[in-house]
Amino acid sequence: MLEYVDKIRETARKLLDSGTVEVFIGYKKGSVPMMNEPVLIKDPDQADILWWDSNCALNLCNYLTKRKEKIGILATGCNSRNIVTHIIENQISREQLYIVGVPCKGMLDHRAIKRAVDNKEILEVSEDADTITVKGRDFEKTLEKKEFLQSNCAVCRHRNPVLYDELVADLVEEQEGVDPYKDVRAVESMDPDKKWAFFTRTIANCIRCYACRNACPLCYCPTCFVDESRPQWVGKSIDPTDTMTFHFLRAYHCAGRCTDCGACERVCPVGIPMRQFTKKLNKDAEELFSWEAGLALDQRPPLDVYRPDDYNDFIL
Amino acid sequence: MENKVFSKDEWLEGIKALQSEYKVFVPVKAGDFHKFVRLEEQTIPDLDYQNTRLSPKSLVYPESERMFEFSTDENDPDYNILKEAQKDFGPQAIIGLRPCDAHGFLIVKRNFDNPEYKDPWWVRRYEASTLVGLGCNEPCGTCFCSSVGGGPFDEEGLDVLLFDLEDQYLAKALTEKGSTLLAKLDGGSEASDKELSKAEEVKKAAQEKISSKVDTSKLADKDVLELFNAPFWEDLAFACINCGTCTFLCPTCWCFDIQDEVYQKIGDRIRNWDACMFPLFTLHGSGHNPRSEKFQRVRQRFMHKLKYYVDKYGNGVQCSGCGRCVQFCPVNIDIRHVIELMNSH
Numbered sequence: 001m002l003e004y005v006d007k008i009r010e011t012a013r014k015l016l017d018s019g020t021v022e023v024f025i026g027y028k029k030g031s032v033p034m035m036n037e038p039v040l041i042k043d044p045d046q047a048d049i050l051w052w053d054s055n056c057a058l059n060l061c062n063y064l065t066k067r068k069e070k071i072g073i074l075a076t077g078c079n080s081r082n083i084v085t086h087i088i089e090n091q092i093s094r095e096q097l098y099i100v101g102v103p104c105k106g107m108l109d110h111r112a113i114k115r116a117v118d119n120k121e122i123l124e125v126s127e128d129a130d131t132i133t134v135k136g137r138d139f140e141k142t143l144e145k146k147e148f149l150q151s152n153c154a155v156c157r158h159r160n161p162v163l164y165d166e167l168v169a170d171l172v173e174e175q176e177g178v179d180p181y182k183d184v185r186a187v188e189s190m191d192p193d194k195k196w197a198f199f200t201r202t203i204a205n206c207i208r209c210y211a212c213r214n215a216c217p218l219c220y221c222p223t224c225f226v227d228e229s230r231p232q233w234v235g236k237s238i239d240p241t242d243t244m245t246f247h248f249l250r251a252y253h254c255a256g257r258c259t260d261c262g263a264c265e266r267v268c269p270v271g272i273p274m275r276q277f278t279k280k281l282n283k284d285a286e287e288l289f290s291w292e293a294g295l296a297l298d299q300r301p302p303l304d305v306y307r308p309d310d311y312n313d314f315i316l
Numbered sequence: 317m318e319n320k321v322f323s324k325d326e327w328l329e330g331i332k333a334l335q336s337e338y339k340v341f342v343p344v345k346a347g348d349f350h351k352f353v354r355l356e357e358q359t360i361p362d363l364d365y366q367n368t369r370l371s372p373k374s375l376v377y378p379e380s381e382r383m384f385e386f387s388t389d390e391n392d393p394d395y396n397i398l399k400e401a402q403k404d405f406g407p408q409a410i411i412g413l414r415p416c417d418a419h420g421f422l423i424v425k426r427n428f429d430n431p432e433y434k435d436p437w438w439v440r441r442y443e444a445s446t447l448v449g450l451g452c453n454e455p456c457g458t459c460f461c462s463s464v465g466g467g468p469f470d471e472e473g474l475d476v477l478l479f480d481l482e483d484q485y486l487a488k489a490l491t492e493k494g495s496t497l498l499a500k501l502d503g504g505s506e507a508s509d510k511e512l513s514k515a516e517e518v519k520k521a522a523q524e525k526i527s528s529k530v531d532t533s534k535l536a537d538k539d540v541l542e543l544f545n546a547p548f549w550e551d552l553a554f555a556c557i558n559c560g561t562c563t564f565l566c567p568t569c570w571c572f573d574i575q576d577e578v579y580q581k582i583g584d585r586i587r588n589w590d591a592c593m594f595p596l597f598t599l600h601g602s603g604h605n606p607r608s609e610k611f612q613r614v615r616q617r618f619m620h621k622l623k624y625y626v627d628k629y630g631n632g633v634q635c636s637g638c639g640r641c642v643q644f645c646p647v648n649i650d651i652r653h654v655i656e657l658m659n660s661h
């Protein structure tokens with residue numbers, strides 16, 4: 001997706017120059033391989049620091065909450081769906097935004113790439129349209145990007161932005177016939193003991209750093225339930241019960257809102273696949289309410305409206 | 317002090333035998349990264365690693381630690397009396413930690429063990445620990461230990477330093493504690509001149525491999541308010557998501573929070589690692605938060621490490637150059653860049 005860089009810079013420069021926007025939010029190239037830094041620029045002359053590659057996999061919508069200016073922002077499919085969700089939830093207004101859509105070809109799973117070189121230190125990466133080449137002290141390896149996509153990107157059905165004012169490139173073809181919930185079904189089919197063991201194992205390494213929560217644009221509450229002390233909903237130590245409570249409640253707070261952008265999983269310093277929890281709820285939202293988050297501005301999410309034909313089998 | 321050479325197999329057998337006298341901690345590969353665990357029957361130590369994802373600070377200063385217990389039962393004669401929780405301060409050996417992490421302990425020590433304050437638990441656990449370091453033959457691209465008072469084979473803060481000489485370890489005793497530990501190991505032989513000079517070569521080669529350098533020389537002379545009011549903080553902080561990654565992974569961050577947890581009529585007073593990046597860190601009971609803005613929290617982390625600490629202790633920066641935050645900050649806020657901004661401001 002390197003081919004987008006020039007167009008992104010040109011667009012940002014134009015928008016800032018003309019005063020269409022006061023600030024522009026994108027990425028700048030990171031100082032370590034496969035990391036890029038979200039950046040906000042105000043001056044058209046800064047446009048040349050903007051960058052785009054297959055490791056721009058945070059969620060820029062996270063930086064919009066309650067901002068006051070007129071903002072230009074880059075948005076992939078999932079990021080644009082979070083922007084829609086943000087607008088619906090009154091965290092930003094549509095009028096404030098100039099959305100520069102980025103048709104996405106999928107982001108790379110930095111952990112899988114490191115695994116492919118036995119977790120040896122990667123010192124340099126370069127990519128072209130289909131491959132990524134990683135170099136370390138005593139190795140060099142070229143990998144097919146499509147085999148190293150983040151697991152959410154591999155099953156993504158909305159690569160193209162759903163809401164935009166202009167695009168940096170032609171729309172890409174959407175992936176057909178993907179099976180987004182295979183992993184969820186595997187967990188659903190476990191008996192309760194196995195499920196519990198699976199959950200316990202999944203979060204065992206969690207250090208409660210909250211990077212997953214904080215990387216997510218959905219988590220904007222002024223005081224998160226885990227930080228609340230009167231009453232205290234959840235203990236703050238690394239007792240497994242408390243850690244589990246944090247993860248389950250966080251997931252429930254994302255029900256019907258999560259776009260499976262993968263930012264939470266990407267940022268975890270210890271590699272916990274906490275999307276296993278949100279994905280189950282995404283699947284329920286889709287199966288029970290025919291709902292995928294953030295596709296349209298004029299539809300209310302299933303958990304904040306009542307419809308007579310809502311699924312209600314769970315009511316005893 | 318002695319220098320002994322062990323074959324790698326001999327060494328691994330030897331540390332197993334230490335279990336009768338020490339709690340032994342070793343790095344193991346756990347999924348995609350390495351971490352320190354207690355050596356047990358099934359443990360497979362893996363000393364062929366660059367560094368552990370989390371620093372070994374938790375072996376002296378656990379992420380969550382019960383300090384006291386108490387009863388909330390009014391009929392209990394000890395109702396509401398805090399009693400120190402049972403803790404184990406038996407001797408422990410941390411095998412294979414990196415010199416930067418030993419340096420990390422020394423930095424933390426200035427806070428937990430000084431003439432003014434002594435943290436009883438930190439001090440006792442630290443004193444019960446024997447630190448067996450492993451020099452870094454292959455420092456990471458993000459390591460800048462040699463710019464902040466350390467180095468890939470730095471001996472400070474260690475009791476023993478191991479040199480990896482391909483199929484052997486040369487173990488250099490650095491303190492009494494270290495000699496005592498080495499004396500308990502079977503096998504090994506006095507290092508020959510040849511082995512000693514090989515160790516020197518390995519060390520020199522490693523020092524040359526450090527590619528990351530920072531300049532901290534001007535920090536001490538800067539005016540603290542000028543740095544505090546520097547124009548770069550807001551831009552620098554933009555990307556930060558105020559998570560606990562940098563502080564929790566860091567060997568030199570020491571802040572904690574104290575919480576009471578009560579279950580039925582039994583209470584625990586627990587201390588948990590805290591992070592200056594969390595908004596809750598400075599929230600007052602009144603609801604006022606003196607660091608309500610993100611940039612203030614980011615500024616605090618770096619000002620503390622690179623200015624307040626420097627001024628207070630006159631002993632360099634509160635960073636051992638381990639590079640963990642550089643590698644794992646999810647939004648790539650790179651302390652090397654911050655040092656450059658502050659040092660040249």
Ligand code: SF4
Nearest residue numbers: 216258260261262264
């Ligand atoms: S929960 Fe995770 S995948 Fe879902 S929107 Fe938030 S960051 Fe993205």
Ligand code: SF4
Nearest residue numbers: 206207209210212268
């Ligand atoms: S980012 Fe990872 S370690 Fe941090 S709280 Fe989330 S799951 Fe736990």
Ligand code: SF4
Nearest residue numbers: 556557559561562645
């Ligand atoms: S600097 Fe990076 S690791 Fe530290 S709190 Fe901010 S986002 Fe998290």
Ligand code: SF4
Nearest residue numbers: 566635636638639641
């Ligand atoms: S490099 Fe970062 S994680 Fe390591 S000691 Fe310095 S501040 Fe801490």
